[in-house]
Amino acid sequence: MLRRTSPVIPGFGMTLGFTLLYLSLLVLIPLAAMFVHAAQLSWADFWAIISAPRVRAALKLSFSTAFAAAMINAFIGALLAWVLVRYEFAGRKVIEAMIDLPFALPTAVAGIALTALYAPNGLIGKLASDIGLKIAYTPLGITLALAFVTLPFVVRTLQPVLADIPREIEEAAACLGAKPLQIVRHLILPAMLPAWLTGFSLAFARGVGEYGSVIFIAGNMPMKTEILPLLIMVKLDQYDYHGATAIGVLMLVVSFTLLLLINLLQRRIIKT
Secondary structure, X not given: OOOOOOOOOOOHHHHHHHHHHHHHHHHHHHHHHXXXXXXXXXXXXXXXXXXXXXXXXHHHHHHHHHHHHHHXXXXXXXXXXXXHHHOOOOOHHHHHHHHHHHHHOOHHHHHHHHHHHHOOOOHHHHHHHHOOOOOOOOHHHHHHHHHHHHHHHHHHHHHHHHHHOXXXXXXXXXXXXXXXXXXXXXXXXXXXXXXXXXXXXXXXXXXXXXXXXXXXXXXXXXXXXXXXXXXXHHHHHOOOHHHHHHHHHHHHHHHHHHHHXXXXXXXXXXXX
């Protein structure tokens, strides 16, 4: 008969109860309230709201730009994490602080700064306009804003994992004749892949729900650059609480499904 081994410090029941209570008050009860409010709608009314062309356009824009920004940071963030972990150089602490800046900077301030930079009369926006490229008030501008906000999630997730990879293993592989690409492919990537997926998931989830840094640079044109969080705010301003709740439920279900699939993939990779 299997028995659960007792930990050195007891208190599993109390700590588990506190965890479930805290999680319920902050997450489960508010989300359940949203589903209860949405349940007041008939299925026909609910489907009419979420299948509206404006909602579908905002849904596609929000998830596509969040995915693109997460993919960009998945590679750029991995490179930054590698440099910060493996190399000592002048200005390293400054770069560390710059990476954490999106955490401390209010998202509205970030949005204003990015808009001023990428607008047609801005420093970078003007140079881009000279070659026929428009950044602000386009999906490209939204993607760049989301990449700015979500960068720390990837870097801070990968740094501890890369720091725990012993350099002796890489040196031993090199002594045995392994080439740098082989070392990266067979030693570095398998060790960092679960953390990489976690950082990608966090960046993607944050990008889907981001509001403050996007509304300024998006231009908020319906069917073109309007994101789902902004559409929810529009519904609330119009006192259309049922419409806002229906869109929120749609956003929650799609986000949860995608994150669940990513977590299942991560588990499968860890087991193999």
